[in-house]
Amino acid sequence: MSHQPLTHNGAVTFVGAGPGCVDMLTMGAFRALQEADVVIHDRLVGPEILALAKGTLIDAGKEGFGPSTPQSAINALIVGHAGTGARVVRLKGGDCGIFGRLDEEIEALEAAGIQWSILPGLTSAAAAAAAIGQSLTKRGRNRGLRIVTGHDMDGFADQDWKGLARSGEVAAIYMGKKASRFIQGRLMMHGADANTPVTLVENATRPDQRIVAATLGTLSDTATCLTGPAVMLYGLAPRAAAQALPELHEASGLKEVTA
Numbered sequence: 001m002s003h004q005p006l007t008h009n010g011a012v013t014f015v016g017a018g019p020g021c022v023d024m025l026t027m028g029a030f031r032a033l034q035e036a037d038v039v040i041h042d043r044l045v046g047p048e049i050l051a052l053a054k055g056t057l058i059d060a061g062k063e064g065f066g067p068s069t070p071q072s073a074i075n076a077l078i079v080g081h082a083g084t085g086a087r088v089v090r091l092k093g094g095d096c097g098i099f100g101r102l103d104e105e106i107e108a109l110e111a112a113g114i115q116w117s118i119l120p121g122l123t124s125a126a127a128a129a130a131a132i133g134q135s136l137t138k139r140g141r142n143r144g145l146r147i148v149t150g151h152d153m154d155g156f157a158d159q160d161w162k163g164l165a166r167s168g169e170v171a172a173i174y175m176g177k178k179a180s181r182f183i184q185g186r187l188m189m190h191g192a193d194a195n196t197p198v199t200l201v202e203n204a205t206r207p208d209q210r211i212v213a214a215t216l217g218t219l220s221d222t223a224t225c226l227t228g229p230a231v232m233l234y235g236l237a238p239r240a241a242a243q244a245l246p247e248l249h250e251a252s253g254l255k256e257v258t259a
């Protein structure tokens with residue numbers, strides 16, 4: 001392992017914190033958290049991981065602006081701290097390069113002439129697939145995996161519905177809770193089979209992880225039961241072997257529901 005510091009004075013390290021459980025943090029992320037003077041984190045990063053930081057913690061989701069801090073204010077916050085010569089970690093849930101507004105923050109740093117680097121993290125789709133005992137790709141089933149969002153800045157996000165409606169397709173749908181009826185409608189309109197499995201994994205890797213097996217036909221009704229962050233694995237059902245271990249789920253405190 002390298003002994004070079006991962007954080008530098010007046011520079012920003014973008015760090016992916018993984019899906020929640022501290023065991024999913026990389027060694028690099030752990031070291032960066034220990035070295036940083038300031039850690040600016042998202043709402044999604046839990047207390048167990050934040051407790052590993054030695055420097056000042058700043059919640060970018062709150063910092064004086066209420067629950068939805070404008071991106072420009074977050075950019076200013078990061079630039080401001082790095083500008084004082086502090087070693088700054090910008091900590092994001094999952095991987096920082098997946099639905100993490102990384103580019104906006106990098107552009108702000110470049111405009112201010114501030115150095116930056118990226119330490120990737122485990123994205124929630126990978127953790128969700130592992131939780132249901134499935135592989136995100138499989139020979140003979142899907143040659144690719146789509147990572148899509150349920151909504152974007154303009155509202156519900158349009159996708160290549162026709163392509164997704166083909167049998168065997170697999171997609172990890174992030175931020176899909178509110179858009180579930182829209183997604184279901186678009187896919188069925190493009191000919192997707194109502195029996196296509198869709199598995200919802202809520203709070204992946206956290207003590208309150210929940211796996212809900214649904215189908216495209218039941219997706220929107222099933223999604224109403226979700227309360228925490230959830231990834232929808234379109235085209236994947238929980239593997240029977242993973243379901244057949246109730247004592248394991250009980251022991252780990254994981255709940256499994258079939259809808």
Ligand code: SAH
Pocket residue numbers: 019020044092093094095096097098099100122123124125128173174175176201202203204205206229230231232
């Ligand atoms: N950068 C993150 C995604 C941020 S967008 C990543 O790589 O995972 C926020 C969305 O991520 C949530 O709405 C949810 O769809 C998903 N998400 C984040 N953490 C999750 C978790 N522990 N379990 C399930 N989904 C999660």
